[in-house]
Amino acid sequence: MKNSLPLYNTYRMRLSKTALFQGLSMQTLDDMLSHFRFESWNRGSTHDSSIALRRFYVILEGRMQLTRIHPGTGKQITISILSDGDMYDVLTLLDGQQHAITPSALDDLKLLSAPIDEVRDWIREHPDFNNNFLPYLGRRIRCREALATDLGLYDTHTRLARLILRHVNPHHSRQTDSGIDVQLLHDLSNETIGQMVGAARQVINKHLQAMKKDGILHIEKRHLIIDDLNRLQQEAEDLENQFL
8 A cells, every 4th residue: 555545644543543553653554554455345245265365354444244154054153243443364364274254244344454474474573563463362262262152151041141241342332322332233133143142033033022121222223222231241140341
């Protein structure tokens, strides 16, 4: 990316606020940004996981869904939803192997991408970048551990409560007059939410209705709004937001 581009300073500012690039010097940022290019994915588009063998992506705006699909049955589970400042794909960056997940755009996505070999060089050559990379990697590992724990140890109702509570944080939520808006989960279908907790759409609908009846949450203009955070914590068995 050339520094003469009209939006260059905007991209540099956005990049400097992400987990991997915060605190880096302007000179280092400029050197790294010279290897990036801007990309956009249309909402609803899906992409082959092989793209991560060649390029590393930083999300500037929007949500990316990472899904694993059974080749025989077509059944799928959502591994995670990435949003502003997140990276795809950290696992391929580390081991150089194709990661059998399908990335798709839940919104119109704005991204920066760089050659993945270049990013590997940054890990080796820039201690400040590496100091950011390791904690970010740790958070992503904790997210995977939480998914495995939820699927293995808890019933559907508790898994759903834990999923919602996990995204009640300053990055994914905002306080409104009517409650806490869990932005990362807004406008997701019950089918998509079901894929995140390993349950069918009808089952998710039943448990959401039960939470509505109990005054824990409501849906307002396709936004999930939490009305009683304490009760949600009880439903989730007092989950600690240890990795957010």
